Amino acid sequence: MSESPYAAQHKAAWVPEHYDQVIYQPGGYDSFIWSLERPYLIALTSRLATGPTSFKYLDFACGTGRVLHALAPYVTNATGVDTSPHMIAAAQAQAAPHTRLIVGDLLSQPDLDDDVYDLITAFRFMLNTEASLRLPVLANLTQRLRDPAARLVFNVHGNALSANGVKALYQWSRGWGLASAMTHGEIRRLVRTAGLAIESLRGFGLFPQRVYTSRLGPLVRRVDVVATHYPVLARVSTDLVFTCRLS
Numbered sequence: 001m002s003e004s005p006y007a008a009q010h011k012a013a014w015v016p017e018h019y020d021q022v023i024y025q026p027g028g029y030d031s032f033i034w035s036l037e038r039p040y041l042i043a044l045t046s047r048l049a050t051g052p053t054s055f056k057y058l059d060f061a062c063g064t065g066r067v068l069h070a071l072a073p074y075v076t077n078a079t080g081v082d083t084s085p086h087m088i089a090a091a092q093a094q095a096a097p098h099t100r101l102i103v104g105d106l107l108s109q110p111d112l113d114d115d116v117y118d119l120i121t122a123f124r125f126m127l128n129t130e131a132s133l134r135l136p137v138l139a140n141l142t143q144r145l146r147d148p149a150a151r152l153v154f155n156v157h158g159n160a161l162s163a164n165g166v167k168a169l170y171q172w173s174r175g176w177g178l179a180s181a182m183t184h185g186e187i188r189r190l191v192r193t194a195g196l197a198i199e200s201l202r203g204f205g206l207f208p209q210r211v212y213t214s215r216l217g218p219l220v221r222r223v224d225v226v227a228t229h230y231p232v233l234a235r236v237s238t239d240l241v242f243t244c245r246l247s
Helices: 005-010 015-023 029-048 066-074 085-092 131-142 163-173 184-193 209-213 217-227 231-236
Strands: 056-060 077-082 099-103 119-122 151-156 196-204 239-246
Touching (some): 029 151, 029 239, 085 099
Parallel strands (some): 056 077, 056 119
Antiparallel strands (some): 151 239
C-alpha cells in the first residue's frame, strides 16, 4: 500500500512543533476546545475503566500525545501509535511509565500490534486523512476492540452543519479549495459499515472560529462551556466526539 499524501506530510520534522505551538497555542481556538473535551474524555475513561481487571487503552494517530497523556493515568496500560517518528519522539518526552509508543502504520503493517483494547481513541484523524482511508482505518480499529464492553471514541473536528462547516462548504462550492467538513450522514454510514454503532455524541464549539479571538471571545467561550451540558447542540457544534460500540 502506497503512503498517502497526508501521512507523508504528517511525518515532516516541523509538524510536532507546529502542532503543539501553533495549532494548540495557549489561548487559541483549538486549545479552548480541548479544554472542554479533556474533562469529558477523562470522565468517560474513568467510568469505563472501573473494575478489578486490567484496562488497555490505544490512542491511534497519537501525535505528540495530547489525548494519550490525558487518559493514561486512568488506565492500566496505554499504547500510542503514529506513523511519524518525530511525533512519537515528542510524545515519549511526556509519557507515563506504563505507556508504550509505537512508530508505524497499522494498515500496512498488520503485525505491528496484535493486541486488543478496552478503549481506543482516534482524534484529528478522520477528517484530516483522505476519504478513501477512513473506512479501512475505522474497520481496522473496530477489530481491535476486546469485546462488546469496549469502546471506540473518535472525533470529527469539522461538522458540515456547524458555522465553520457551512463556511468550508461555501468555499468549496466557489472553487476556493476542498471543504474540510463531514456531514452526520457520512459519519453514520462510515460507522455502520465498519461494524460499529454510535452510543453517544457530544459536540464542542458553536461559533465561527474567528469569533473566539475577537472581542466577543470571552462571551462565546462562556456560552460554549454551558452548551457542553446540552447534547442536543452537538448537531450544530464544530467538533463532534463519537463514542461507539460493536454493533
